[in-house]
Amino acid sequence: MSTEADIDTDTGTSRTGTTSSASSVNPDSVRAVARKDFRDSIRSWVFWTLSFLFFMLLVGTTGLLSYFGSDIAAQGQTTEALVGMVQSMTSLIIPLIALVLGWKSIAGERQSGSLKILLSLPHSRKDVLLGKLIGRSAVLSISLITGFVLAAVVVAALLGSFDIADYAGLLAVSILYGVAYTSLAVSLSSVTRSTTIAGAAMFGIFMLFYAVWNGLLTAFWMLMNLDYIPQNETTAQIALLFNSLSLNSAYQNVLSLVTSMGGFTDQTEMVLEGMFGSVPFYLQDWFSLIILLAWIVIPIAIALFRFDRVDL
Amino acid sequence: MPALRVDELTKSYGQTLALDTLSFEVHEGEVFGFLGPNGAGKSTTINVVLDFIRPTAGRVEVLGLDAQAHSREIRSRTGVLPEGYQVYDRLTARQHLEFAIESKGSDDEPETLLERVGLTDAIDRKAGGYSKGMAQRLMLAMALVGEPDLLILDEPSTGLDPNGAREMREIVREENARGATVFFSSHSMEQVEAVCDRVGILQDGQMVAVDSVEGLRDSIGGGTSLRVTVDRIDDDALQAVRSLPTVSNVATEDRDPPTITAQVDGSKTAVLAELEDHGVEVRDFSTTEASLEDVFQSYTTGAEVTAR
Numbered sequence: 001m002s003t004e005a006d007i008d009t010d011t012g013t014s015r016t017g018t019t020s021s022a023s024s025v026n027p028d029s030v031r032a033v034a035r036k037d038f039r040d041s042i043r044s045w046v047f048w049t050l051s052f053l054f055f056m057l058l059v060g061t062t063g064l065l066s067y068f069g070s071d072i073a074a075q076g077q078t079t080e081a082l083v084g085m086v087q088s089m090t091s092l093i094i095p096l097i098a099l100v101l102g103w104k105s106i107a108g109e110r111q112s113g114s115l116k117i118l119l120s121l122p123h124s125r126k127d128v129l130l131g132k133l134i135g136r137s138a139v140l141s142i143s144l145i146t147g148f149v150l151a152a153v154v155v156a157a158l159l160g161s162f163d164i165a166d167y168a169g170l171l172a173v174s175i176l177y178g179v180a181y182t183s184l185a186v187s188l189s190s191v192t193r194s195t196t197i198a199g200a201a202m203f204g205i206f207m208l209f210y211a212v213w214n215g216l217l218t219a220f221w222m223l224m225n226l227d228y229i230p231q232n233e234t235t236a237q238i239a240l241l242f243n244s245l246s247l248n249s250a251y252q253n254v255l256s257l258v259t260s261m262g263g264f265t266d267q268t269e270m271v272l273e274g275m276f277g278s279v280p281f282y283l284q285d286w287f288s289l290i291i292l293l294a295w296i297v298i299p300i301a302i303a304l305f306r307f308d309r310v311d312l
Numbered sequence: 313m314p315a316l317r318v319d320e321l322t323k324s325y326g327q328t329l330a331l332d333t334l335s336f337e338v339h340e341g342e343v344f345g346f347l348g349p350n351g352a353g354k355s356t357t358i359n360v361v362l363d364f365i366r367p368t369a370g371r372v373e374v375l376g377l378d379a380q381a382h383s384r385e386i387r388s389r390t391g392v393l394p395e396g397y398q399v400y401d402r403l404t405a406r407q408h409l410e411f412a413i414e415s416k417g418s419d420d421e422p423e424t425l426l427e428r429v430g431l432t433d434a435i436d437r438k439a440g441g442y443s444k445g446m447a448q449r450l451m452l453a454m455a456l457v458g459e460p461d462l463l464i465l466d467e468p469s470t471g472l473d474p475n476g477a478r479e480m481r482e483i484v485r486e487e488n489a490r491g492a493t494v495f496f497s498s499h500s501m502e503q504v505e506a507v508c509d510r511v512g513i514l515q516d517g518q519m520v521a522v523d524s525v526e527g528l529r530d531s532i533g534g535g536t537s538l539r540v541t542v543d544r545i546d547d548d549a550l551q552a553v554r555s556l557p558t559v560s561n562v563a564t565e566d567r568d569p570p571t572i573t574a575q576v577d578g579s580k581t582a583v584l585a586e587l588e589d590h591g592v593e594v595r596d597f598s599t600t601e602a603s604l605e606d607v608f609q610s611y612t613t614g615a616e617v618t619a620r
Contacts, residue, residue, distance in 0.1 A: 026384070029415065036411045040400045112398040117454070119364060120392035121415040122384050311365035 023308045025130060029123045033131025034138070036118075041101065042139050050097060050140070054147025057093070059154045061085050066158045079163035082155070083170045083259050090174050091251055095181045095209070098140055099202040102185025105132045107198035110312060125307050133179075133186045133300055140178045144171060169258030173292070177251045180295035181205075187303035193312075213246045237280065244282045250291035257285035313376045315340045315462050315493035316361065321370035323356055323517075330356045332517040333370065338495055343488050345504030346497040348514030349612050354497045355395055357514070358466050362392060375461060388416060391455035395466035395497075399447045401440030405431055408439060408450055409457065418458035425453040430479060444471030452480060456487070463487055463494045469503045481507045501608040513611045520611045528607050538580050540572045541596040542587065549590035553583055569595060 061082055106129070109115040118128050148171045156162040188201040220239050223229045243249055272279045281287055316338035323331040331353045338344040348354050359365045360372055363383035372379035374386045400408065409422035426432050429449040434442065439450060448471045455463060465484070469477045484494050484507050498504050504511055505525050512522040521528060545564055550572070554562045558578030565571040576583060576599075584594055 024384075028417075032411065032414045035414075036400075036403070036407075039407060040402050113394070113396045114398045114400060116364070116392075116394040116397045117399070117451070120362060120387060120390075120394055120455075121412055122388035123415060124384055312359075 023124050023126060025124065025126045029127035030131045030134065033118065033123055033128055034134040037105070037132050037135030038138050041105075041136060047139065047143050047146075050143035051146040051150070053093070054090075054144055055151045057089055058082075058086060058148065058151035059158075061089075062151075062155045062158045078159040078161055079166045080260060082159065083166050083255065087170060087174075087252065087255060090177075091248055092210075094140070094144075094174060094178045095206060098136075098178050098181030099185045099206060101136050101139055102182050103189055103198050103202040104195050105136055105186045106190040106307075107192050107195045108189075110193040111195050115312060119312070126304050129186065129190060129300065129304055129307055133183055136186060137179045137182045140182060141175045144175055144178065163260065166259040170255070173251060173254050173258055176254075176292050176296070177247070180247055180292060183296045183300045187299035190303045190307045209246060209248045213242075213248075217243055233276065236275065240280065241282045244287065245291060247292070247295045250288040250295070253283075253285055253288035254292055255285075257289055313340060314338060314373075315342075315375060316344075316495060317373040318357065318361075319371050319373070321357070321360060321372060322368045323353075323360065323365065324368045330517055331360075331367075334514075334517060334519060335370075336512050336519050336522055338493060339510075340493055341488070341491060342509040343484060343494040343496060343507055345508035345511040346495060346514065347501060347504055347511055347608060348497075348499065350499050352514040352612070353517040354499075354514055355466060356517075358395075358464060358495075358497065361464065362387065362390075362394075388458075389460055390462045390464060391457065391460035391492075393448075393451045393455045393463075393465045393468050395470070397451065399439040399442065399450060402438055404438055405435050405450050405453075408454060412454040412457040416458040420457050425456055426450075428456065428483060429453045430476075445473065445476055448472055449476070452483065456483070459490065459492070461492060463492050463496075465494065465496045467497055467499065469498065469500070477503065501605045513608060515612050536576050536580065537600045538574050538576045538583060539598045539600070540574075540584065540587065540594055541569050542572060543569060543593040543595060545570045545572070546590055546592050549587050549592045552586045552590060556582060556586065559583060 065078055065081055065085070106115070109118065115128070119125070123131075148167070152164075152167065155167070184205050185202060188205065189198045192198050192201070217239060220229065220235075220242070224231050224235060224239075229235055244253065269279060272283065314337040318334055318336050321331050321334040322329070334353070334357065346354055346357070356365070360367050361374055361379055363380055363386075366380065375389055377386055379386060403411070405426055406422045409420075409425055413420050413422070423432065423435065426435050429452050431446060431449045431453065434446060439447065442450065448468065452465075452468065455465065463484070468480055472480060481503075484496065488494050496504055496508060501511075508525060510522065510524050511528055513520050513528075545566070550562060550564070553559055553572070553574065559574050559576055561573075561575040563573050565573065572587075574583060580597075580599060584597065587594055
């Protein structure tokens with residue numbers, strides 16, 4: 001969050017000359033708003049339901065693996081297999097939870113007028129946005145941590161070889177992934193005072209990463225195969241780059257950075273080197289981490305800039 | 313230094329002009345009634361004061377600070393009871409107060425503040441189940457956190473029964489006695505006249521009158537309304553009454569017995585004497601003071617004031 005904390009809109013671009021003291025970020029204020037938001041947004045059953053969901057996801061997958069996956073166990077790759085399978089499910093579930101937790105965060109308070117309570121107190125609008133982001137992220141992250149930690153005991157008992165580093169790695173990138181979707185949700189929630197429009201925006205975000213992004217990529221490959229788009233190194237690079245910019249691809253690709261799984265096989269690496277001379281930077285796992293972080297920082301940064309300039 | 317200075321403030325929404333070069337001042341240490349019918353622009357003004365919305369033109373200074381550039385500092389020294397808010401359903405009164413206390417960095421006790429507004433019973437109940445009046449008391453308690461220099465109360469009587477409204481005025485007096493300036497908006501003169509030192513009347517985004525309560529009463533010339541029951545109506549007698557310099561709005565009611573009404577600024581006996589000089593028998597008479605509500609009505613509807 002430190003990047004945002006340093007943002008100051010005293011740029012003189014505001015017609016009305018907003019200065020830093022009114023629109024700056026005050027860590028104490030952010031903390032107060034985040035704590036209030038955490039208390040207010042979290043009904044205890046939401047928290048325990050989410051924790052239980054993640055717990056069951058891990059334990060259930062582990063159960064299936066230990067029952068059916070004797071081959072995998074024989075190769076000592078059970079944690080890797082678990083991480084891969086769980087990731088493919090959390091990749092869908094985490095966005096849904098984050099978007100549902102975040103969609104009303106600002107729009108709902110604006111619509112009902114409770115935002116007036118927050119802003120009658122000495123908080124800047126930036127404090128409110130950041131506090132909301134932290135508060136809602138905390139709900140998701142803490143339930144992820146709770147689910148993972150509680151499941152760890154069962155998973156370790158069931159799996160032949162339990163790799164704690166892989167397990168923790170999956171948890172860490174899942175939290176980042178959840179925060180990115182929360183950032184998108186809170187930011188979009190701040191651009192409208194209608195919760196209906198905010199809800200539509202949440203659906204739009206989900207569709208963007210689940211249908212539109214892949215659809216565009218498929219269309220691109222098809223047009224390339226039909227020779228509407230020339231098939232050469234540049235177009236192939238564009239398509240691969242576009243693919244790696246997606247939040248969901250980043251979540252998948254970053255796994256090889258933090259766990260022992262994934263990454264390119266030697267064969268793939270040879271093909272890529274043959275095509276481009278070397279493996280392009282945007283296909284490397286450290287780049288996925290940057291993309292993941294960018295999806296956290298950029299939406300909230302735009303929202304921070306914009307939210308300061310509107311009539312509430 | 314005025315506690316609040318509104319200078320040529322204009323706010324337009326597209327074609328609609330919500331505030332039209334509005335200017336007025338609230339002196340330090342006074343209770344100022346900000347009066348106007350719904351839609352006159354009271355909340356728009358308060359929203360600019362709190363930097364919820366930005367002016368189209370003009371500026372506002374609060375406690376000597378620019379309302380936009382120093383909004384955070386202003387709000388740290390101001391207690392606000394907003395209008396059209398919703399409390400946090402899942403937080404208790406205590407948690408609401410704790411949040412305000414933490415936000416303002418003050419060392420108030422939630423219990424003490426809730427006791428002042430009469431909400432001690434509900435301190436640990438979630439605010440989602442509160443009545444409008446209870447929510448209003450909770451918000452008033454939050455406004456009192458940190459002994460603010462300025463209290464901005466937007467329609468504070470909303471949802472309060474007469475007893476609650478009286479308690480609220482009592483708190484306004486206590487806060488004022490402590491040294492706080494109070495800015496009190498209302499659509500009802502009745503709510504402000506008992507507690508305000510000065511009153512400003514807003515109509516269509518413009519201030520149509522700013523004066524003390526007495527000054528407003530006088531300015532209308534409403535003075536006293538005289539109602540005389542007579543045995544008959546005599547045109548000469550009426551003419552003579554109309555020609556008196558202190559009398560206006562002479563009218564007759566053709567009833568049995570006939571009645572003459574008039575607005576009188578000076579001596580009422582002069583009117584009675586004039587009637588009797590013309591041979592009209594005065595059977596009965598009564599007088600009424602023009603109420604401030606009438607004054608307010610006259611400013612905001614354009615109707616002439618006639619005391620009842």
